[in-house]
Amino acid sequence: MFSKLVSAKDAAYLLDIRDPAELDIAVEQGLLKKAQSGPKGNRYQISEIVLFKLAQSITHVGVEPQKAGRYAEAVLGSRLTTHDKNALEWIENESHEFFCLVADDQLTRIFLRNKEDSKEVDIGAVRPVLFPTTTCEINVFRVIRPVVYRARHLHQSTGK
Numbered sequence: 001m002f003s004k005l006v007s008a009k010d011a012a013y014l015l016d017i018r019d020p021a022e023l024d025i026a027v028e029q030g031l032l033k034k035a036q037s038g039p040k041g042n043r044y045q046i047s048e049i050v051l052f053k054l055a056q057s058i059t060h061v062g063v064e065p066q067k068a069g070r071y072a073e074a075v076l077g078s079r080l081t082t083h084d085k086n087a088l089e090w091i092e093n094e095s096h097e098f099f100c101l102v103a104d105d106q107l108t109r110i111f112l113r114n115k116e117d118s119k120e121v122d123i124g125a126v127r128p129v130l131f132p133t134t135t136c137e138i139n140v141f142r143v144i145r146p147v148v149y150r151a152r153h154l155h156q157s158t159g160k
Contacts, residue, residue, distance in 0.1 A: 001087045001151060002047035002080045005035050011044045014150045015053060029065045031055045046151050047080045050144050057143045061136040063105045071107040074124070075100045075140060087148050091141050096121075098140040103132035 008020040017023075023042070026032035032052040036043040051072045058068035083090040094115070101109040110124035 001148070001155065002045070002050065002084045004046050004151075004155070005043045006046060006049070006151075006154070007040070008042050008044070010154055011049055013154065014046070014049050014147050016146065016150075026052055031059075031065055031069045046147075049151075050080060050147050051076055053147050054138075054140060054143050057138055058100075058102060058107075061102055061105075061138070062134070063102060067105070071100070071102070074107060075110050076144075088152060091145050091148055093141070097142075100138050100140055101135065102138065103129040103135045105134075108132075 006014065008023055011023055012018070012020040015023075023032060023044070027034055027042075032044065033048045034042045035045040035048065051069070054076055055065070055068040055072035058071050059065055063071065079090075096112040096114055099109075099111055099113055100107060101111070106127065106129060108127045108129050109122065112121045112123055113119070114121075
């Protein structure tokens with residue numbers, strides 16, 4: 001699923017934005033990468049759209065766009081290729097939720113949290129910040145779930 005290409009119009013649908021021109025702004029900021037350019041317009045890989053959605057959320061907590069793009073790649077990059085075939089099952093995991101922690105505009109932790117007992121397991125980026133003034137926990141599955149659902153719907157309705 002994540003390796004599929006979509007048009008700019010479909011990418012705008014996946015991200016729930018009105019104007020596909022907003023994608024060009026995201027490309028200029030370095031938050032989104034084009035997979036192809038051609039006479040029919042730009043095409044984007046679904047994995048890049050998912051990374052962009054997470055990077056958007058990271059920028060909303062005050063991280064500069066270029067850093068947010070790198071952080072999104074660190075959090076999701078290799079996991080998207082690993083879970084390409086079972087994306088929905090991965091996101092609808094009944095036992096764990098997937099989080100990243102941003103403290104003082106730095107990615108400090110990537111972890112899974114058990115839904116039943118709230119125990120946490122670090123799976124990457126353990127970089128403590130001493131006495132942080134701001135911390136923000138981002139539920140990665142909640143951020144990317146709408147994009148994955150729309151991608152599935154798009155795939156089923158168009159056969160792409």
